[in-house]
Amino acid sequence: MATKIPAKKATPKVKKSVNRAASSQRFEAAKLDPLFVVLDAIAWMDSPTAAEIAQFASIDPRTAGKLLKNAAQLGLVDSVGKGYVLQLPYPYKGSQDQKQAVVKEALVRLPLLTSVRQFMLLGDKVEVALRKAATLAGIVPFNASDLNPLLEWAQSIGALKPNLIAEDLLDDAEAKKEERHQSEKGKRIAFLSHSSADKPFVRQLAADLTAAGIDVWLDEQRIRIGDSIPEAIAQGLAESDYFLIAISHNSINSPWVKKELNNALVTEVQRRNVHILPLKLDDTDMPPIISDKLYADFSHSYKAGIDKLLADLRKDV
Numbered sequence: 001m002a003t004k005i006p007a008k009k010a011t012p013k014v015k016k017s018v019n020r021a022a023s024s025q026r027f028e029a030a031k032l033d034p035l036f037v038v039l040d041a042i043a044w045m046d047s048p049t050a051a052e053i054a055q056f057a058s059i060d061p062r063t064a065g066k067l068l069k070n071a072a073q074l075g076l077v078d079s080v081g082k083g084y085v086l087q088l089p090y091p092y093k094g095s096q097d098q099k100q101a102v103v104k105e106a107l108v109r110l111p112l113l114t115s116v117r118q119f120m121l122l123g124d125k126v127e128v129a130l131r132k133a134a135t136l137a138g139i140v141p142f143n144a145s146d147l148n149p150l151l152e153w154a155q156s157i158g159a160l161k162p163n164l165i166a167e168d169l170l171d172d173a174e175a176k177k178e179e180r181h182q183s184e185k186g187k188r189i190a191f192l193s194h195s196s197a198d199k200p201f202v203r204q205l206a207a208d209l210t211a212a213g214i215d216v217w218l219d220e221q222r223i224r225i226g227d228s229i230p231e232a233i234a235q236g237l238a239e240s241d242y243f244l245i246a247i248s249h250n251s252i253n254s255p256w257v258k259k260e261l262n263n264a265l266v267t268e269v270q271r272r273n274v275h276i277l278p279l280k281l282d283d284t285d286m287p288p289i290i291s292d293k294l295y296a297d298f299s300h301s302y303k304a305g306i307d308k309l310l311a312d313l314r315k316d317v
Contacts, residue, residue: 025112025139027073027150028066032157034059036099038067039076043090043218046199047083070149074106089191089219089236093210098239100157101173105235107159108166112137113150120162126151166234173238174272188313189215191233191240191274196220197250201281201298208306214313237272242313245290248281261287277312279305 037057041048045056054064068084071077077084088106091098107113115133120126127144130151134142154160180187190209194202206216217236237243251257266289269276278286278295286295296312298305 025073025134025137026146027148027153028069029149030063030066030070032103032153034063035067035071035103036096038064038071039086039090039099039102040092042077042084042086043092044203046196047080047085049082050084053084070153074103074110076103076106085196086218086220089217089233091189091215091217091236091239092206094189094215094217098215101169101235101239103153104157104159105166105169107154107157108164108169112139112147113154113159116151117160117162117164120160126160170234170238173235177239177241177273186314187213187215188242189217189240190242190244190313191217191219191236192244192246193219193233193256194246195248195251195254195256198246198248198281202246204302205279205306209310209313212310214310234268234272237269237274240272240274243269243274243276244279244309245276246279246281247284247286247290247295249284252284252287257287261289263289266290277309279309 034057037059038053041053041056045052048056050064050068051061053068054061057064059067068077072079075087078087079085088102090102112133115136116126116129119129119132124132130144130147131142134140134147139147151160158164177189192202192206192209202218206218209216217240219233219236245251245261247257266276276290276293278290278293280286280295280297280299282299285291286293294312296305296309
């Protein structure tokens with residue numbers, strides 16, 4: 001008769017404790033002004049590395065690293081491979097006010113600072129509002145010194161006023177555009193949307209437009225899951241008179257043109273009183289949504305294209 005082996009007692013499972021204090025965030029202490037030369041470098045170059053950005057901007061590599069980390073947390077830039085790209089349109093040779101407007105909007109839209117302003121509206125002092133906002137954002141444990149540099153940037157640029165919302169910034173930009181139309185009737189600002197593969201063309205075009213007295217906002221056609229393209233480009237549109245979109249073999253197959261050049265975007269451009277002016281870089285057909293627009297043709301001659309474009313940009317707006 002076989003010996004019966006007693007059943008092995010089940011070992012009680014030990015419930016592992018979950019550490020909820022794993023989420024943290026640190027904003028690097030750095031001056032705001034050098035950020036603009038960092039953004040200049042990324043706007044002009046093709047996915048530059050941190051070392052290239054530091055050299056282009058003539059700043060210390062460690063400072064460049066801190067600024068890039070902060071800019072990424074604000075959604076101003078993103079890393080692609082070993083390099084960096086802009087996530088928002090940027091006025092490369094624009095005024096300091098225009099450049100600050102880009103950073104101010106990013107700060108105003110930052111969820112953490114949105115919560116800070118809400119608690120300030122409810123009567124909390126900024127230090128208390130920051131602690132509560134950090135808790136809501138899952139930043140536990142809270143260390144004020146990690147986030148105080150963010151507050152300093154926001155305060156220095158006017159992005160921490162309790163009742164401020166992003167729409168206020170866009171209204172202000174449109175009001176300034178109307179004032180410019182009255183005081184500087186010949187001044188034009190152009191929003192240039194392009195594929196990163198067309199960067200050599202865009203650099204030359206931006207240089208020629210700037211030399212002709214036209215300010216240029218540079219925007220690479222990049223989308224991320226959940227992005228609202230009209231929202232992402234709203235500040236640049238509110239400042240601009242013309243929406244220039246470079247159409248080429250490179251851009252026509254990009255996700256931006258395939259998915260985001262649609263009625264919603266065209267409606268938003270026109271709502272901002274911005275004129276759409278396509279740029280034809282090669283023999284690619286125009287997307288249907290803008291096929292009825294007059295365009296500047298660069299496909300056979302750059303000189304003919306730039307002459308036509310400058311003539312169109314100097315028309316009354």
